[in-house]
Amino acid sequence: MPELRKDPIVDRWVIIAKDRANRPQEIATTSQTTSSAPCPFCEGNEAETPGELLAFRSTGSIADGPGWRVRVVPNKFPALKPTGDTQQTSDGFYESHSGIGAHEVIIETPRHRISASELSEDNLREVLRAYRERLIERRKDRRLAYGVVFKNVGGAAGASIEHTHSQLIATPIVPPAVCAELQASLARFRERGRCVYCQLIDQERAAGRIVHDESSFIAFCPFASRSPYETWILPTAHASRYEAISDGDVTALAQTLKRVIGKIEQALGHPAYNYVLHTSPFHTPELDHYHWRIEIIPRVTELAGFEWGTGYYINPVPPEEAASMLREVEAEVAETQSLPARETG
Amino acid sequence: MPELRKDPIVDRWVIIAKDRANRPQEIATTSQTTSSAPCPFCEGNEAETPGELLAFRSTGSIADGPGWRVRVVPNKFPALKPTGDTQQTSDGFYESHSGIGAHEVIIETPRHRISASELSEDNLREVLRAYRERLIERRKDRRLAYGVVFKNVGGAAGASIEHTHSQLIATPIVPPAVCAELQASLARFRERGRCVYCQLIDQERAAGRIVHDESSFIAFCPFASRSPYETWILPTAHASRYEAISDGDVTALAQTLKRVIGKIEQALGHPAYNYVLHTSPFHTPELDHYHWRIEIIPRVTELAGFEWGTGYYINPVPPEEAASMLREVEAEVAETQSLPARETG
Numbered sequence: 001m002p003e004l005r006k007d008p009i010v011d012r013w014v015i016i017a018k019d020r021a022n023r024p025q026e027i028a029t030t031s032q033t034t035s036s037a038p039c040p041f042c043e044g045n046e047a048e049t050p051g052e053l054l055a056f057r058s059t060g061s062i063a064d065g066p067g068w069r070v071r072v073v074p075n076k077f078p079a080l081k082p083t084g085d086t087q088q089t090s091d092g093f094y095e096s097h098s099g100i101g102a103h104e105v106i107i108e109t110p111r112h113r114i115s116a117s118e119l120s121e122d123n124l125r126e127v128l129r130a131y132r133e134r135l136i137e138r139r140k141d142r143r144l145a146y147g148v149v150f151k152n153v154g155g156a157a158g159a160s161i162e163h164t165h166s167q168l169i170a171t172p173i174v175p176p177a178v179c180a181e182l183q184a185s186l187a188r189f190r191e192r193g194r195c196v197y198c199q200l201i202d203q204e205r206a207a208g209r210i211v212h213d214e215s216s217f218i219a220f221c222p223f224a225s226r227s228p229y230e231t232w233i234l235p236t237a238h239a240s241r242y243e244a245i246s247d248g249d250v251t252a253l254a255q256t257l258k259r260v261i262g263k264i265e266q267a268l269g270h271p272a273y274n275y276v277l278h279t280s281p282f283h284t285p286e287l288d289h290y291h292w293r294i295e296i297i298p299r300v301t302e303l304a305g306f307e308w309g310t311g312y313y314i315n316p317v318p319p320e321e322a323a324s325m326l327r328e329v330e331a332e333v334a335e336t337q338s339l340p341a342r343e344t345g
Numbered sequence: 346m347p348e349l350r351k352d353p354i355v356d357r358w359v360i361i362a363k364d365r366a367n368r369p370q371e372i373a374t375t376s377q378t379t380s381s382a383p384c385p386f387c388e389g390n391e392a393e394t395p396g397e398l399l400a401f402r403s404t405g406s407i408a409d410g411p412g413w414r415v416r417v418v419p420n421k422f423p424a425l426k427p428t429g430d431t432q433q434t435s436d437g438f439y440e441s442h443s444g445i446g447a448h449e450v451i452i453e454t455p456r457h458r459i460s461a462s463e464l465s466e467d468n469l470r471e472v473l474r475a476y477r478e479r480l481i482e483r484r485k486d487r488r489l490a491y492g493v494v495f496k497n498v499g500g501a502a503g504a505s506i507e508h509t510h511s512q513l514i515a516t517p518i519v520p521p522a523v524c525a526e527l528q529a530s531l532a533r534f535r536e537r538g539r540c541v542y543c544q545l546i547d548q549e550r551a552a553g554r555i556v557h558d559e560s561s562f563i564a565f566c567p568f569a570s571r572s573p574y575e576t577w578i579l580p581t582a583h584a585s586r587y588e589a590i591s592d593g594d595v596t597a598l599a600q601t602l603k604r605v606i607g608k609i610e611q612a613l614g615h616p617a618y619n620y621v622l623h624t625s626p627f628h629t630p631e632l633d634h635y636h637w638r639i640e641i642i643p644r645v646t647e648l649a650g651f652e653w654g655t656g657y658y659i660n661p662v663p664p665e666e667a668a669s670m671l672r673e674v675e676a677e678v679a680e681t682q683s684l685p686a687r688e689t690g
Contacts, residue, residue: 005569010525014569014658021661150650158649175655180355224352224359276654304503305495309621310520313359316366
């Protein structure tokens with residue numbers, strides 16, 4: 001069973017997950033690399049994954065067979081596992097927690113595509129709906145505190161399988177980065193009586209770091225971008241919890257996400273990238289001080305010793321310049337990027 | 346001029362350094378890769394770097410010419426620069442600081458070597474002495490708060506030049522990771538009346554995660570290792586400030602460092618790695634609660650979206666197993682790893 005361990009001095013948690021060591025390293029070095037091994041995520045290869053937890057499929061098709069559009073399965077090499085008791089151990093010096101949780105894979109399309117920008121808006125809308133459904137489902141488990149949805153594209157972004165997919169990891173402890181955001185945003189709310197992220201939207205508009213601002217979602221390169229072309233997408237109306245997103249907003253988000261990723265890929269030549277959904281913990285009410293968002297991080301610089309040792313980041317591209325460039329470039333049309341469906345088996 | 350920017354919500358700093366974008370990407374994909382371009386760090390190519398700040402050289406040799414054993418120069422593409430005024434700007438929402446600081450390169454040997462383990466103990470001793478001398482020198486500048494010494498080996502660890510070197514970056518603000526360590530260790534000291542790192546040494550000995558423990562330095566794989574085979578080296582006697590290290594301890598540290606890196610390279614097949622020196626801020630007295638150390642991080646797993654978004658790390662190798670393996674393997678003898686000096690020019 002995996003184990004969560006806290007550093008005995010600072011507030012840093014590590015998941016010790018031996019099973020992950022067995023993961024096949026089908027690492028793509030760029031988002032354009034293809035591999036010749038059969039892809040476990042392509043339609044027809046459903047037997048290569050654990051049984052599905054959710055699928056949007058055509059009428060009459062059968063679970064764990066072909067006929068799906070979006071399919072959610074347990075990760076075969078999970079960082080955390082849903083069975084077992086919540087156990088916290090402390091000997092007064094070292095603190096650990098049993099690795100209870102969930103680790104799911106959202107397979108975004110039955111065809112062998114590499115990036116979310118290659119999906120149709122309809123397809124991407126179902127992916128975003130799947131995030132919502134799975135967060136709602138995992139939230140029912142009172143042992144779990146938080147669900148993080150994220151996406152790795154390309155080997156440099158930590159992807160071990162090329163076929164476009166997202167992941168959901170539900171954890172028994174609210175992650176340190178989210179705790180820091182919740183605490184800081186609460187303090188700011190108490191000072192000013194307003195959500196600091198709502199204020200951020202106004203400030204970023206005034207500062208000219210906007211990438212896209214045409215619907216109920218806004219995209220900008222934040223003032224303190226850690227990475228060149230880092231881009232955040234937020235709902236313009238206050239909302240602390242992704243799971244509460246309406247179907248209408250799912251459509252608008254799918255449009256914005258596809259367009260913004262397309263622009264980043266056009267500007268940087270299809271880099272490896274991550275995106276991460278930051279949302280409220282499972283068991284809090286709707287929060288006036290917190291605001292959900294998606295952070296997109298192109299992985300074009302390596303974290304070196306300085307970043308590891310200090311918590312500082314070095315970014316050679318001012319976000320004003322990145323935003324200006326992203327405003328100008330047109331997202332590539334998905335069709336020109338599509339690859340033929342790969343032979344399966 | 347570079348600029349330090351604070352995230353408007355959480356305590357996260359970014360250095361926006363446009364000049365870094367001009368850096369040649371002579372990225373080595375593994376620590377064993379060689380490049381055919383002339384190496385700016387090899388003896389004979391001194392004109393390729395800015396003028397030296399310090400060099401240990403043979404009698405009669407001339408500054409910025411051949412005849413040196415260890416040579417320290419300003420980084421040609423600095424993240425921070427030593428000229429200009431300290432300026433802090435805040436508009437009530439965004440906070441920034443002028444990028445005053447220093448960025449130096451410690452060229453560890455005149456010959457084209459790739460890893461610190463390939464250096465003789467005498468050579469490595471002079472490298473460690475250069476760290477001490479440069480920290481003492483930068484500390485004289487009252488505008489600067491902290492000096493971090495680090496090393497990147499291999500492209501995956503952020504190295505852009507293969508020839509073995511370390512770097513020193515001096516910053517006008519104590520880095521967030523160091524602040525967190527100082528605060529947490531002070532709180533623990535007040536609770537227990539003892540340095541928590543001194544206590545850690547006892548605890549790690551008892552837990553069997555020791556890699557090497559034969560001198561005034563101890564090496565172990567910490568309880569909450571973020572990365573497979575992460576190894577820390579600490580002086581066994583309490584010491585908060587690296588600059589105060591004695592010449593005798595420099596010798597013992599050179600032996601330990603060479604041996605531990607050699608073991609990691611033998612166990613993992615010469616991976617990319619970083620090491621980072623954690624020490625006290627420049628302008629504090631000797632601290633009873635803080636303890637300097639070197640953290641070595643083999644870069645064998647990629648940070649993916651989950652880690653970026655949460656602050657959690659996933660480590661597939663329990664540190665007990667890593668330590669056991671590192672105790673068993675013998676460090677390779679340096680001579681077998683040496684490459685012939687590369688033709689310069």
